[in-house]
Amino acid sequence: MLRVTDLHAFYGRAHILHGVSLEANAGEVVALLGRNGAGKTTAMKAIMGLVPPARGEVAFAGARIDRLPPYRIARMGLGYVPEERRIFTELSVMENLEVGRQAARRGAPTWNADRLFKLFPNLGRMRERPGGRMSGGEQQMLTIARTLMGNPKCVLLDEPSEGLAPIIVHEMAESIRTLKGEGLSVLLCEQNLRFCEAIADRAYIIEKGQIRFGGTMADLAANASLREQYLSV
Amino acid sequence: MSYASFVIQLLNGLAAASSLFLVSAGLSLIFGVTRIVNFAHGSLYMLGLYGAYSLIEALGRTPLGFWSAVILAALAVGLVGVVIEVVVLRRIYRAPELFQLLATFAIVLVIKDVALAVWGSEDLVGPRAPGLAFPVEILGRRIPAYDLLLIVIGPVVLAAMWLLLARTRWGALVRAATQDREMVGALGVDQARLFTSVFFVGAVLAGLGGALQIPREPANLDLDLSVIADAFVVTVVGGLGSLGGAFLAAVLIGVAKAFCIGFGFSKLTLVVEFVIMGLVLVMRPYGLLGKPPATARFGEPAPPLQPPRRWPVVAWLVAFAVVPLLGDRYITVLMTDIACFALFAVSLHFIMGPAGMVSFGHAAYFGLGAYAGALLFKKAGLPMELALVLAPFVAGLFAVVYGWFCVRLSGVYLAMLTLAFAQISWSVVFQWDELTAGSNGLVGVWPSMWLSGKPAYYYMTLALCGLGIALLWRALFSPFGYVLRAGRDSPLRAEAIGIDLRAFQWAAFVLAGTLAGLAGAVFAFSKGSISPSSVSIAQSTDGLVMVLLGGVETLTGPVVGAAIFTWLRDTLARETEFWRAALGVVILLIVIVFPQGLVGGLKALYARWRPA
Amino acid sequence: MNGVVLRVDALHKAFGGVQAVEDVAFAVSAGELLALIGPNGAGKSTCFNMLNGQLEPDGGLIEFEGRNIVGMSPRAIWRLGVGRTFQITATFASLSVRENVQMALYSHAGKLTQFLSRFGSELRPEADALLAQVGMLDQAERPCGVLAYGDLKRVELAMALANQPRLLLMDEPTAGMAPRERVALMELAARLARAQKIAVLFTEHDMDVVFSQADRIIVLDRGRLIAGGLPAEVRANRDVQAVYLGSGH
Known part of the structure; x- marks a missing residue:
């Protein structure tokens, strides 16, 4: 579904990604783990075209996307959920969803507002509420719902558990499992290992802009020194 | 002042407010989405006025000719806006804010000279509106029927714009992009097309504001800067990005000016709007209906300042x-x-x-x-x-x-x-x-x-x-x-x-x-x-251009910029009557070729241009 | 009470009819670390901004060393001896690390109005001493704009200590840092505070940091304090578990 090969990227003058390679197959939840500043967010942005990749290849659903502007990438069915949520605070829940809306796509689950409100019942109770007057957890659900309105085949989820109360983190994990059940591929950035253990099939560990580990969650669980070295949890 | 003259001045003020509102609404809309303060918005207004003048001459002084001319002029100005967006601004959306300002100012210079070349330097007085030239009697005073129509047009446009923004997908996209255009792009929306459409709508509003003034004021070459100053004031008094605020401010200022004239203090008209703006800003720093601007999310920090060697x-x-x-x-x-x-x-x-x-x-x-x-x-x-x-x-x-x-x-x-x-x-x-x-x-x-x-x-x-x-x-x-x-x-x-x-x-x-x-x-x-x-x-603006040409980030930049600018203007003014346009084109080329304002690049250019 | 540096009582604030902070009361003593926790939107930031003078409370008392500071500007509160760090770091990006700290020292010494002398020639040893305390001396020459996030937090801490505060307000001091760095930063802050008898009030999301570093914890939910006490007591509190910690902890 998504294959990244030897990706390099700069943020300003800083060389952040030094040859990142990873892949996510159809219907798979893949976690990209690492400390703050390891390059997770930059990797997501580079895949999405928000930070221009300096070198390397990104292929999505069989086509090169590493020179395309973000809107073209989004229209190919790659969804992006940013870390800071970036809800349109002046727009209502319904309008936020409208901005994300794209035509139905073959080979991807089709979403509409009603289906999304089943997935996130809280949102359904506040359709006309402006995004700025929602709690952090509700905003996190809205930002995911907004991206799903584009009927993506694969979503990039940047730290969905960040800043959420433990109870909400639990609900979030449930929702992501539901998405996987729909056949969606998910590439997930996280610092929260426990959260990933609950939902991911495979994981990569990124440190200083390079992939240091790739394997199943079971491999990672069996390797304490790896976790200690790169994740410090 | 009698009750009757009070009402008449009020109506005069409201009539003047409509065009002011149109041009300010366009400015505000464009600023909201593109974050560009379009200095050339007054120039678009001026083109609307000139365009309407010529089109009426071509189409005939009939009601049909008049109204077709007004609408065509507005649409034509909209196309000019599209050209500006596609040819110039699209290349510099990532450049620093001040450089964009510089570019739009260069466009002011170019448009001024284009107008000079096409329409000459004489004021052009347009016809009175055919079919609406008759006066209407109100409380024993006479007021042109056309002015009454103008009073209606302002609120009608306000309502139409509100519907467009609140009830359509385009409106939701515009409001979303006003807050976070990068995110809108990541959701699959083609920003370039959205920006172009916003520029078109904003320019049409400016053009319409100008064209509608043709029976009331002569087309002249000083309108660009005087209108942009007025529009700045209205936008700021109303609150950046607030259409309702722009309308309120336009009415407030239009009426205040009318009363200055009515009371016999016509000299005050130039000052009164700025006094209102000063008062409003001190009491409500973000304008009547404005909100504090969203802080820049990824502001590049300024580099350390080095003392000159x-x-x-x-x-x-x-x-x-x-x-x-x-x-x-x-x-x-x-x-x-x-x-x-x-x-x-x-x-x-x-x-x-x-x-x-x-x-x-x-x-x-x-x-x-x-x-x-x-x-x-x-x-x-x-x-x-x-x-x-x-x-x-x-x-x-x-x-x-x-x-x-x-x-x-x-x-x-x-x-x-x-x-x-x-x-x-x-x-x-x-x-x-x-x-x-x-x-x-x-x-x-x-x-x-x-x-x-x-x-x-x-x-x-x-x-x-x-x-x-x-x-x-x-x-x-x-x-x-x-x-x-x-x-x-x-x-x-x-x-x-x-x-x-x-x-x-x-x-x-x-x-x-x-x-x-x-x-x-x-x-x-x-x-x-x-x-x-x-x-x-x-x-x-000369001062701004000098600083920006040289580069804001170095100490010697402004000196270099002052030298280049002064020499360039002097040289161009001796060579051609249209030195403003030439200067504008030079600035545009510099902005587009060195969008980050590289002093080094400018120095190289200067070296090449220096008379041998 | 002896040693109380900050005392808050009956603090109220409403926004547009909604009570954001309601009848909040607590106290912090010299050398004590008090954590203020609660879910998003519980009123932590509102509470904090009233303490540092950014927001004016609708009612209540905020006493610093026995003096009511309600209605005072952030500047005046700082001058009394209250230091603070921000949730999102706020440093002077174009100045070097040392110059950042010197700026706070110059301000404390009232030396900022000089017009022709060169900045940075004075108070250098003092700045370096503060930087050494937070482990940033080796980066003193670098502009803050290029520092890593965790290092910026340390610079902020050094700046906050420049006026020899008796109270330190830290708003989410470890937000955006890696887990291990978080505990390390808070350990550093705690060590400095205890050694210098500074009272510390901090908000925090990371429960590992809270439970390992705080002397006492108070819990805010929908504007009200629902619990307070030693870490073990708060951890065992059923109300707290329900609204915040969940069953995982």
């Missing part, structure tokens, strides 16, 4: 010092101008670069310094030397007053308030015939005998301006200057470590104003005369 400065000084020895009178005069403008630009850079307060109205201090020098010399009879010494302090005194208001604001609002004060100063100078001789300006402002030779005056200029620049540069590396830079980087933190930032910014304003005044006074005595243009918006 010694040898290039010495080299510059030596180069400047040998100029009169060449014996070419023209070059000596040119270099005198450059030295004055260098100090002007450095003083502007002082507040807009390190102190982070962008001024659209720095000419106020330059011009007031010039007039103060001239008046102290001619009217107060002081010796020229004393007048020259005192003049900067007069400018500084105005900076004390203006600055007190300005440092209460920040960002675009601050910039627009500085413009308002400059415009007030200009209006007073322009209209106070008894003191300033109005539009003719003051003549016979010559230096004393010992300075009457061009080289002698040049050396004095070099010494004074050099000292002024040295003082400003020195101040930047003192604790005072560090506070300014710290306050620009993080006002929050400055406040949290006990710094009264406003007081420092105020002092910076006064210092910069005083030295701009010195530049103005030296300039006045070098020319022997002074005219209101030295206080004008055009003079202020």
Whole structure:
């Protein structure tokens, strides 16, 4: 579904990604783990075209996307959920969803507002509420719902558990499992290992802009020194 | 004033408000989505007026011809907006804000000369609206039926725009992009097309505002800057990005102006809107219905400021010092101008670069310094030397007053308030015939005998301006200057470590104003005369262009920028009648080729252009 | 009470009719670390901004060393001896690390109005001493704009200590840092505070940091304090578990 090969990227003058390679197959939840500043967010942005990749290849659903502007990438069915949520605070829940809306796509689950409100019942109770007057957890659900309105085949989820109360983190994990059940591929950035253990099939560990580990969650669980070295949890 | 005349003035004001609202709504819409302050919006209004004039001539003075012409003119202006967006602005959305401003100002220059070439410099008086030229009697007074129609058009457009923004997908996209355009792109929306459509709508509104004025005001070439100043005021009073606010402000200002005329204080009309703006901004810093602007999410931090290295400065000084020895009178005069403008630009850079307060109205201090020098010399009879010494302090005194208001604001609002004060100063100078001789300006402002030779005056200029620049540069590396830079980087933190930032910014304003005044006074005595243009918006934007050309991030940039700009303008003005357009094209090329404002690139360009 | 540095009582604030903070009361003593926790939107930031003078409370008392500071500007509160760090770091990006700290020292010494002397020639040893305390001396020459996030937090801490505060307000001091760095930063802050008898009030999301570093914890939910006490007591509190910690902890 998504294959990244030897990706390099700069943020300003800083060389952040030094040859990142990873892949996510159809219907798979893949976690990209690492400390703050390891390059997770930059990797997501580079895949999405928000930070221009300096070198390397990104292929999505069989086509090169590493020179395309973000809107073209989004229209190919790659969804992006940013870390800071970036809800349109002046727009209502319904309008936020409208901005994300794209035509139905073959080979991807089709979403509409009603289906999304089943997935996130809280949102359904506040359709006309402006995004700025929602709690952090509700905003996190809205930002995911907004991206799903584009009927993506694969979503990039940047730290969905960040800043959420433990109870909400639990609900979030449930929702992501539901998405996987729909056949969606998910590439997930996280610092929260426990959260990933609950939902991911495979994981990569990124440190200083390079992939240091790739394997199943079971491999990672069996390797304490790896976790200690790169994740410090 | 009787009840009847009260009502009539009210209606007059409302009629004037409609066009003001249209052009401001367009400006506000474009700013909201693209974050570009479109200086050329007044030029689009002007094109609408000229376009309607020509189209009516072509289509005939019938109701059908008139209304077709108005609508076609508005649509044509919309297409001009599209061309501007696609050809120029699309290339520089990622450039620093100020560079975008520079680009739109270059477009002002180009459009002005295009209008000059097509329609000539005479005012063109359009026909009265066919079918609506008859007066309607209200409370025993007569008011043109067309004005009543205009009163209706404003609210109708407001309602239509509101529906468009609140009820359509396009509206949701526009409002979303106003907050976070990158995110909108990541959701699959083609920003380029969205921006183009926004520019089209904004330009149509400006064009329509202009075209509708054809029965009420003659088309002329000064409309671009006067309308943009009005539109800035309306947008800021109403609150950036608020359509309702723009409407409210347009009505408030339109009516206030009408009452000034009605009460017989027509001279006040130029000032009254700026007084309203000053009052509103001090009480509600983000305008009547505005909200605090969203803070920039990924603002590139300013790089550390380096003191100028010694040898290039010495080299510059030596180069400047040998100029009169060449014996070419023209070059000596040119270099005198450059030295004055260098100090002007450095003083502007002082507040807009390190102190982070962008001024659209720095000419106020330059011009007031010039007039103060001239008046102290001619009217107060002081010796020229004393007048020259005192003049900067007069400018500084105005900076004390203006600055007190300005440092209460920040960002675009601050910039627009500085413009308002400059415009007030200009209006007073322009209209106070008894003191300033109005539009003719003051003549016979010559230096004393010992300075009457061009080289002698040049050396004095070099010494004074050099000292002024040295003082400003020195101040930047003192604790005072560090506070300014710290306050620009993080006002929050400055406040949290006990710094009264406003007081420092105020002092910076006064210092910069005083030295701009010195530049103005030296300039006045070098020319022997002074005219209101030295206080004008055009003079202020010249300063901005100089600073931006050279680069905001270096200390020597403004000096280089002043030199290039002054030389370029002088050279172009001698070559062609359309020097403004030529200058505008040069600026556009520079902006597009060096969108990050690289001083190095400009220096290379300068080297290539220098007369061999 | 002896040693109380900050005392808050009956604090109220409403926004547009909604009570954001309601009848909040607590106290912090010298050398004590008090954590203020609660879910997003519980009123932590509102509470904090009233303490540091950014927001004016609708009612209540905020006493610093026995003096009511309600209505005072952030600047005046700082001058009394209250330091603070921000949730999102706020440093002077174009100045060097040392200059950042010197700026706070110059301000404390009232030396900022000098106009022609060169900044940075004075108070250098003092700045370096503060930087050494937070482990940033080796980066003193670098501009803050290029520092890593965790290092910026340390610079902020040094700046907050420059006026020799008796009270330190830290708003989410470890937000955006890696887990191990978080505990390390808070350990550093705690060590410095205890050694210098500074009272510390901090908000925090990371429960590992809270439970390992705080002396006492108070819990805010929908504007009201619902619990307070030693870490073990708060951890065992059923109300707290329900609204915040969940069953995982």
